[in-house]
Amino acid sequence: MEILNLEGAEDTPKIILDKNNGIFEISGRSLPEDSAEFYRPILEWLGKYGASPNPKTSFVFKLEYFNTASSKLILDILSKLEDIPGMSVMWYYNEDDEDMQEAGEEFSELVEIPFEFKTY
Amino acid sequence: MYEGEFTQEITKSVLSMAERNMDSIGEESNIKRKVFNVMVECLQNIVKHYEENEAPSDRNHSAIFLIGKHQNEYIITSGNPINLDKVDMLKNKLDQINGLDKEGLKTLYKEIIKNNDLSEKGGAGLGFVDMARKSGQKLAYDFEKLNDTTAFFSLQTTISREPSEL
Numbered sequence: 500m501e502i503l504n505l506e507g508a509e510d511t512p513k514i515i516l517d518k519n520n521g522i523f524e525i526s527g528r529s530l531p532e533d534s535a536e537f538y539r540p541i542l543e544w545l546g547k548y549g550a551s552p553n554p555k556t557s558f559v560f561k562l563e564y565f566n567t568a569s570s571k572l573i574l575d576i577l578s579k580l581e582d583i584p585g586m587s588v589m590w591y592y593n594e595d596d597e598d599m600q601e602a603g604e605e606f607s608e609l610v611e612i613p614f615e616f617k618t619y
Numbered sequence: 620m621y622e623g624e625f626t627q628e629i630t631k632s633v634l635s636m637a638e639r640n641m642d643s644i645g646e647e648s649n650i651k652r653k654v655f656n657v658m659v660e661c662l663q664n665i666v667k668h669y670e671e672n673e674a675p676s677d678r679n680h681s682a683i684f685l686i687g688k689h690q691n692e693y694i695i696t697s698g699n700p701i702n703l704d705k706v707d708m709l710k711n712k713l714d715q716i717n718g719l720d721k722e723g724l725k726t727l728y729k730e731i732i733k734n735n736d737l738s739e740k741g742g743a744g745l746g747f748v749d750m751a752r753k754s755g756q757k758l759a760y761d762f763e764k765l766n767d768t769t770a771f772f773s774l775q776t777t778i779s780r781e782p783s784e785l
Contacts, residue, residue, distance in 0.1 A: 509631055530659050532627035532666070564652065566659050567745040574732050595649060598656075598753065605729055 500551075503544045511537060512562065516544050521553060525576075526561035526591075529569040538572040545579040552583045561591040561619065562599065570602070577610045587613045594618035620685045625669045630662040637686060650780055654693050656753045657776050658686065660746040661697040668699055691780050698773035706762050706770050712744040713774075717757045724752050747774075754778050 500518040507513030507527040515524050531537040558580055565573065580586045590603035600616065607614035621633055637658060641651045665682045682699035701709070719727060731745045751758055759775040 509635070510627070530663070532663075564655065564659075566656075566663060567749045568663070570745070571732050593648075596652065597649075598652065605725070609729060609733060 500548065501544075503540065512565075514541060516541070516548070518548060518553060521556070523556060524559040524561065526559070526563075528563050529565040529573075531569070534566075534568040534572045538569075538576065542572075542575060542579060545576065545583075549579065549583045552585065555585040555587075556580075556583060557587050557589055559589045559591065560603070563593070565602075574606065574609060577606055577612065581610045581612050587615065589615050589617060591617050591619050620683065622681050622683045625662065625665045625682055625684075627663075627666060630659070630666060633662060633684065634658060647780075650693070650778065653753045653778050654686070654695070657695050657750050657778060660750050661695060661774070661776070664746055665697055665699050668701070693778045693780065694775060695778070696773060696775045698771055700765060700769050701772045703764065703768055703770050706772075709772065710760075710762065713747060713758055713760050716744065716747050716751050719751075721752075721755075724748055728752065750776050 502519075503514065503516040505511070505514040510528060510530045510532070512525050512527040512529045514526075515522050517523070525541075529537075560573070577588070580588065588607070590607070592599035592603060603614065603616060621629070634655065638651070638655065641654065646654075662684060665684065669682060683697065685694075685696040687694045687696075716724065716727070728745070728748050731748065747758060754776045756777050756779070759777075761773045763771045763773075765771055
């Protein structure tokens, strides 16, 4: 499967989705002008991955900041992940960033996926 | 203070300026994040509104954005013209948000993001909910009638620099 690799920018996160190497990570800042447009290829990639996933997938979120428009798309991503067997989420937050910790907890309450929380 | 055209590029510039300023005075990272957060929602609200509701030739009612620092707080204010017929809807939304406590805001936030039928545009006030949550304070607002079809909507968020209130 093709690797999806997006360089991060000031207002968009860095994204690596690599089935063969088992790397699935979204990191950095997410405040794109049009979040639906920005996340569309990621959702499409996950749709294809869901058809023949690895036995286990650990999906890493290591976000420094996301805006409210992105939060809806993050939930869309999580909803896609929810349908993939063997899925787990690693939610990283800066150790003094309670808001990011809480955001992860809220997402974990909205989907049926095991979440692990880690600080960085 | 900024007045004039609002785009994503200008949003990014205003954000990085504010970040540099806060860095230069050694602002606490927690406060920095909250200020950044509220600024993004304010600025992107204006950009969205600006691009969707005003034809390029018709963009004469300028929007404004202000951020000010007092000794103990940051005050972030935005203002933009809106259609008069949106005033009641916005006012109801803001009053609803201001009537909620921390838990109530959390519940409302989750309800809104769960609902997939959101219009691409307003996000059903998700930005306002987030601003209220991050600031931990009520949102102050005002509507001033400009003419028969337009009102000027201003919104002010205060972020305390007192760690005890966090």
